[in-house]
Amino acid sequence: MAKGSERRREETREKIISAACDLFSKYGYHNTQVMDIVKAVGMSAGTFYNHFTDKKDLYEQLTLESLESLRVSVKKMREPVDIWSPQERSKTLQEMFNTVFDYIDNNPQQFIMLLRGGFGVDEELDGNIWNYFLGFAEDAGEDVQRWMGEGVIEGIDPMLFGHxxxxxxxxVIHSYLIDKRNSREEVIGNLIKMILAMFESYLTEEGRKALVAAQDQAAR
Known part of the structure; x- marks a missing residue:
């Protein structure tokens, strides 16, 4: 019985979140009211307040849960990789972006909501959201720092590269979701090319030798 009640409570919470995400992504935070959300779900305001303190509480939980889920999904970027190998670099980026776009394709409204209404809601919440995006850049920056230590690249600020x-x-994700001018494959392919081009412009002499050797091997 308790499990059934808990399941129904979670289902109700998910319905509220789903409706709120849709409304926030369409109209923004400030133009969406609690009554708009409960009307979309078909429940009373009292039910809403059984789950969330207010609209800000709902927005914060939804936003930070989305960002945490997204950050977890790109953890592969930090896994050890044979960075000396151009093939491994390309393969790792392909896997990473496949993971990212799996998330984006499964949660398009949540990401649109983040892009359209992620800032200007509340100073504290803005800071929390920014810290998550900063975390993504720091993850990438730590990789760059490690690769510099291995002697593959040089002359670059790791954090700036991450940003x-x-x-x-x-x-690019914003364009993919809003403009819809390019397919997922085109978007991922171009992101990989651009990031590899940036990365390879900072190769050390040894890194360039490894790149040339790999290109020669591939041409045979």
């Missing part, structure tokens, strides 16, 4: 990769990816 460049994350910022570019977010912009």
């Amino acid at each position: 460049a990769c994350v910022g570019m990816t977010i912009q």
Whole structure:
């Protein structure tokens, strides 16, 4: 009985979140009211307040859960990889972006909501959201720092590289979701080419030798 009640409570919470995500993505945070959400779900305001303190509480839980889920999904980027191998670099990026776009394709409204209404809601919440995006850049920056230590690349600020990769990816995802001018395969393919081009422009002499050797091997 308790399990059944718990399941129904979770189902109700998910319905509220789903409706709120749809409304936030369409109209933004400030133009969506609690009554709009409960009307869309077909329940009373009292039921809403059994699950969330207010609209801000709902938005914060939804937003931070989405970002945490997304960050977990790109953890593969931090796994050890044979960074000396151009093939491994490309393969790892392909796997990473497949993971990212699996998430995006399964949760398009949540990501649109983040892009359209992620800031300007509340100073504290804005800071929390920014810290998550900063975390993505830090993850990438730690990889770059490690690769510099291995002697593959040089002359680059790891954190700036991380910010460049994350910022570019977010912009491209926005275009993919809103403009719909390119297929998933085209978007991923171009992201990989752009990131590899940036990465390879900072190769050390040894890194360039490894790249040339791999290209010669592939041409045979």
